[in-house]
Every structure is written in structure tokens, then in C-alpha cells.
Ligand SMILES: Nc1ncnc2c1ncn2[C@@H]1O[C@H](COP(=O)(O)OP(=O)(O)OP(=O)(O)O)[C@@H](O)[C@H]1O
């Protein structure tokens with residue numbers, strides 16, 4: 102019954118062996134500032150940020166609303182060009198979006214006119230893999246997310262949690278070295294969210310991709326991450342870089358351990374201070 | 386070592402959440418208390434029967450409404466009703482019906498229809514090709530948009546009839562001026578609906594496609610075009626209607642054939658029943674071809690119907 106995860110791992114290993122080695126997915130952010138608008142309207146969203154993320158690391162970006170989390174993530178995805186500084190992935194400057202960096206959005210980002218199977222197979226298809234290989238990749242991932250029965254349905258026929266599982270599978274079907282996730286579970290109910298978190302960790306452990314995960318939920322960040330990065334109120338800069346002292350695999354009951362609680366409190370205090378600042382800024 | 390633990394942990398929640406989530410409102414089961422999985426087939430059969438029943442009811446109502454109109458027309462002409470609107474010289478439905486039957490037996494009548502349909506088809510296909518391309522260009526390029534928009538705004542309100550003299554002067558043959566007029570009718574709704582549809586493409590889908598490795602052309606084929614398709618389909622249906630609407634104006638130019646010419650000719654000969662026959666045939670063919678366009682688009686929009 103675990104064969105699909107095992108076969109996934111083999112898939113992942115196959116793809117990595119050869120020209121690419123296992124150390125993929127290193128992110129270096131060097132003095133990045135991002136401004137929006139021009140002249141009078143110009144305002145900074147991200148300020149002088151420097152950051153290193155090791156291959157295979159799971160990093161959560163935490164911060165008050167509007168502090169620039171999405172903007173920073175989008176600069177890694179290549180949707181936004183830094184006004185100054187550089188973003189390097191595996192030593193190469195990011196110049197635009199690409200299949201080596203998978204992206205998962207908050208919601209409604211599946212192609213509504215493609216079936217679940219075709220959504221997942223879209224990346225491999227674009228990469229010019231043959232019909233048979235695309236199909237086999239799609240099947241593997243359908244099995245992984247437990248939605249084989251829904252393969253020929255359209256996204257609108259699935260619940261939000263199912264859609265988000267497909268979104269993750271679609272991004273992973275390219276075997277990216279980096280997976281970028283912008284509040285992917287933000288729109289889900291608490292129960293579904295918890296299950297999604299566990300299944301994301303299981304998937305991640307099979308793939309060992311680097312994950313950058315944006316969230317405003319402290320519990321989620323501590324439960325998932327190796328490192329929690331806390332951003333200041335806009336313009337965003339990273340004010341704390343906290344290592345999570347919990348073992349892997351993570352289990353839901355770890356949320357009651359002293360280490361978890363302590364780190365959570367630390368995060369909450371920092372966030373509260375920043376949120377207050379943000380609130381004052383916005384109401385000035 | 387830990388892989389087994391991970392894997393099995395992953396299995397359970399997935400299975401549990403399936404059961405849990407299929408009750409969520411995201412599912413497209415039509416009746417509110419429908420249960421998924423096992424009874425899904427049954428539900429669907431029921432759903433289909435419901436749709437048919439509802440359809441049948443609608444068709445029945447429409448037919449009844451037409452019958453009411455027919456009866457009124459008959460009574461009004463029979464009693465020579467003259468209350469502000471004067472029915473005294475309006476041909477009664479039975480005489481129109483008779484005239485229609487006579488024409489049905491006349492091969493020339495079919496030539497009129499065939500010639501008109503060929504003109505509509507030519508004009509319409511040209512309008513579809515040019516309209517979709519123009520609409521997409523306008524939506525994707527600011528320059529193209531600023532360049533084309535004034536032409537659309539100025540030309541769109543001009544009625545087809547007003548084009549007759551210029552069309553005759555501009556185009557080399559009678560045939561091409563008629564096709565031009567039907568083409569123009571279809572063009573504007575197709576351009577504007579395409580423009581609107583492309584503009585509505587959600588940016589997040591374009592981004593998703595880029596991150597999956599799509600080139601500009603692939604984004605166009607796999608994202609922008611399908612996203613715009615519901616709106617384009619609406620434009621195509623409206624365009625077909627307007628094409629028929631402009632037909633008579635175009636065929637006034639014609640010296641011989643076409644159902645618009647037939648109608649116009651009946652007017653010149655003061656043959657009232659034939660005028661009405663021509664009008665009704667134009668109306669009927671317009672309806673049918675609009676329906677055909679909708680039907681042809683349906684396979685491409687299946688995902689949308691399922692989403693409701
Ligand atoms: N395309 C844009 N044009 C102009 N300003 C923008 C744009 N995108 C973001 N901003 C501004 O940049 C700042 C940071 O936005 P960003 O979306 O990165 O915040 P966030 O931390 O992701 O917030 P949230 O938690 O609400 O998603 C905000 O002040 C926002 O108004």
C-alpha cells in the first residue's frame with residue numbers, strides 16, 4: 102500500500118541522477134530590495150534582505166499582512182524583479198519563472214478547463230515528455246494524493262482541499278528543485294488544513310526538494326518548518342531566523358511539547374510587535 | 386526507516402479526507418442532499434431526467450406561446466382589428482402558410498436560401514477569424530488597442546443599410562459587397578467579446594503556467610484562449626444573429642438571389658404573404674444557425690457546465 106510513495110522516491114531519484122545531483126535547491130538572496138510604483142507612488146515592499154536557504158530545507162516565512170511575504174516569494178518565483186540585489190537559485194540568477202521552481206498558490210489556480218489528470222500532466226507535457234511518460238507521471242501523482250478516482254473530473258467538481266492537493270501535485274510533477282508555496286492552506290478549514298500539512302511533510306520527505314512556505318499561521322509554521330523566518334512590518338525585512346528544534350517525522354501531538362510551545366510563544370511575541378507596528382503605520 | 390512511517394501516515398489522512406471532503410459544497414452534485422460515491426450514478430441519472438423534464442417543460446411553454454401568437458394573428462387579421470395598430474392589410478397566417486407551401490415546392494426558393502447561407506457563412510467565417518485575432522491583439526497590446534478602438538466605436542453604430550452605397554462603390558462585385566455587409570455585422574460582437582474574454586484571464590493562471598514551463602505561445606493556447614472561450618462563444622452566437630440581421634440590407638444590392646432579396650422583391654411587387662414568408666424564413670434560419678453555433682461550441686465548454 103506504500104508502493105506509490107516508494108515508486109515516487111524512485112521517480113525522484115531517477116530524475117536526479119545523471120546531470121543533476123542531489124544538492125539542488127539552494128537559494129541565495131543577496132541585498133534584495135523591491136519597490137512598487139514610480140515617483141510619488143513609489144513604495145518599498147521588501148528592504149535589503151539577505152537570506153540563505155540550503156538544499157532540501159523547509160523554510161516558513163511568517164509575518165503580518167502586507168509585510169512583503171508574497172513579494173519576496175514572487176522574486177524567487179521570478180514573477181517580480183528585485184529593484185536591487187539578486188536572487189540566485191543553484192547559483193544562477195533568477196530571470197523569470199521556470200519549471201525548476203514549482204509554485205503553489207492560495208486557491209483557484211488549477212486550469213478549470215483541464216481535467217485533474219491533465220492539470221497534473223501539464224508540466225511534463227510542456228517539457229516535451231511523450232504521451233506515455235506524461236500519463237505515467239500523472240498516474241503516479243494521482244495515486245500519491247489519493248485522487249485517482251477523480252482523474253477525469255474538472256477542478257470545480259473537487260473540494261478546496263482536494264484542489265490544493267492537485268495544485269501541489271501539479272507543481273511537483275516537474276520535479277522542481279524548489280517548491281514555493283504562498284499560503285497554500287489559507288483557505289481551508291482547520292481539520293483539512295491539518296491533514297494537508299501532514300501529507301505535505303510526507304511528500305516533501307520523499308522528494309527532498311527545498312520548500313519555501315508563506316503563512317501567517319504560527320502553529321503551521323512551527324509544525325512544518327526546519328526554520329521559521331519572521332518578517333517585519335512593511336517594508337519587509339527578516340528580523341528573526343529561528344531553528345525549529347523538533348524531530349522528524351513530525352506528528353500532530355508534538356504541538357503540545359514544551360519545545361513547540363516555547364518556539365510558538367517566541368514567534369507570537371515577535372509577530373504581535375510587528376503587527377502592532379503595521380497597524381499603526383496603516384492608520385497613521 | 387522513517388519512510389514507512391511517513392508513507393502510512395500520508396495514506397490515512399488522504400483516505401479520511403476523501404470521505405470528508407466529498408460532502409463539501411465544491412462537489413457538483415445537483416440536489417442538495419445528494420450523497421456521493423456509491424449512489425453517484427443513480428444521482429446522475431436522476432439529474433439527467435430532471436434536466437430533460439425541465440427542458441421539455443420549457444419547450445412546451447415556448448410552443449404554447451408561439452401558438453398563442455399565431456391564434457392572435459389569425460383572429461386579428463380575420464376580424465380586421467384596427468386599434469391604433471391596423472391589421473386590415475396584414476396577410477393572415479393561413480395565407481402566409483399557403484404561400485410558404487407553394488415556395489417549398491419551388492426549387493428556386495431553395496436557391497434563395499442556399500445563396501444566402503453561403504453569403505452568411507463566408508462573411509461569418511471571415512468575421513470569426515479576423516474578430517478573434519483582433520480581439521486577442523487588442524487585449525494583449527496596448528498599442529493595438531488604442532489603435533483599433535476608435536474604429537470600432539465609430540463603425541459599430543452604423544446600420545447595415547447605411548453601408549449599401551459605399552459597399553457597392555468599394556467592392557469589385559455585387560457578391561463581395563453583400564458578404565462584406567454580413568461580415569461587418571458579425572465582426573463587432575466577436576471582437577468585443579474576445580477582447581473582454583481575454584482581459585478576464587486570471588493572472589494567477591498565467592503565472593501558474595509560466596512556472597510550469599509554458600512559453601508565450603503555450604500560455605496563449607493552454608490558458609488565455611480557453612479562459613476567453615466562454616466569452617468568445619457568446620460573441621460568436623451574437624455575431625451569427627447580427628449577420629442574419631444585416632443580410633437583407635446586403636441583399637437589397639443583389640439582383641437575383643438570396644432570401645433577403647426574395648423578401649425585398651416581394652415588397653417591390655407588393656406581395657404581402659411572401660414578405661412575411663421571407664421574414665419568417667430569415668428569423669427561423671437565424672435562430673437555427675445561432676443554435677448551431679452554440680452547439681458547436683459546447684464540447685469546448687464542457688468543463689464550464691460541469692462546474693455548476
Ligand atoms: N503589484 C503590486 N503593485 C503595487 N504594490 C504592490 C504590488 N504587490 C504588492 N504590493 C504592495 O507591497 C506590499 C507587500 O505586499 P505582499 O503581497 O508581498 O504582502 P504579504 O506579506 O504577502 O501580505 P498578505 O499576508 O496579506 O498576503 C503591500 O504594501 C502591497 O500593497
Ligand SMILES: [Mg+2]
Pocket residue numbers: 170171172283
Ligand atoms: Mg501574500
